[in-house]
Amino acid sequence: MRLKSSIWVAAYLRRCEVAGSFAVMRKRGAEEAGAIFIKVDRLDGTSDLFGPAPQTSFDDAKPTDRLFVPSMKTVTVDSADAEEYLAKQLRYDPDIWIVEVEDRQGRNFLDDEITR
Template structure:
């Protein structure tokens, strides 16, 4: 059985930022994490005072199957900035090697492959 190597977080992030720009939105890496395997969080700023937060779906959600690409799940929707900041601070205490990218997209497009956390 051959397992394909997963791309590094740094490589994935670089490709993701390019994709966001190609789609006509703006992206900025707010925090650089571990180059090899840092967890990735994405903030989608709707430019109306609210934002959505996405995190990588936990590997335990896939059982023996390993997805080909990173999958994400929305963990906060239309959140106010103070609430979003508290959540990010909490995540940073748990994992100081995480990546954080923020995109500006009025309609809330995340450009991520997502799963429904209720189906985990």
């Protein structure tokens, strides 16, 4: 059984805080299983944006893990482009979660949860 989105987001926010970065939940989504998007604002006009990995990325041994992929063609994009992408996702699915991290170094704190 997969961890509820609300619990995962709370733990992720705590992880960012412990590492010394400011992170905030910008949009609360569906409690149980809302898709989670992570925007890392580099505070220089660029951002990294990560969203849920497609189902084909999941390992049979760990089908309940949360995995993320860069949401746009390049990892670091103009912040305005990232916002436009998130607005489109919200129109498509209003139950998404949006978490924003401010980190000049671009640390995303997703550890082993990013797949390509």
